[in-house]
Amino acid sequence: MTYVIAQPCVDIKDRACVTECPVDCIHEGSRTLYINPVECVDCHACEPVCPVEAIFYEDDLPQHWAHYRSVNAEFLAAATPGQRHQRDTLGDHPLVAALPPQNPHKKEISVFAVRKEEAADADLWFPS
Ligand code: SF4
Ligand code: SF4
Helix, strand or coil: CCCEECCHHCCCCCCCHHCCCCCCCCCCCCCCCCCCCCCCCCCCCCHHHCCCCCEEEEEHHHHCCHHHHHHHHHHHHHHHHHHHHHCCCCCCHHHCCCCCCCCCCCHHHHHHHHHHHHHHHHHHHCCC
């Protein structure tokens, strides 16, 4: 089992997840990041810090992004071990490369997004 990065990361790439990963299994393409399913230890550390909710446990992927399980795996399977640790030099999986530019406002949204765990804490203190 693994976690998967889906389409909301495309053209965001703020790399908040990278610093959380204890096993360095999140790798960078040109327009998005990818999780290596062979290296991921299912620790969940990356998922709550993503400002655009791009990271999913593979069984929880929304159906319209289910193909991102293969996108992550295929992109990293195609890279050599050395390439996996080179930043910004690998291009992207063909499905990601073919996407039109994602909404430029997404970057602004990511700056102001509240982390999911912080929102849950706020609910405890300020129940509606
Ligand atoms: S679940 Fe843990 S090991 Fe897997 S990508 Fe996220 S931080 Fe890394
Ligand atoms: S935290 Fe989310 S948006 Fe940022 S790089 Fe990771 S997957 Fe992409």
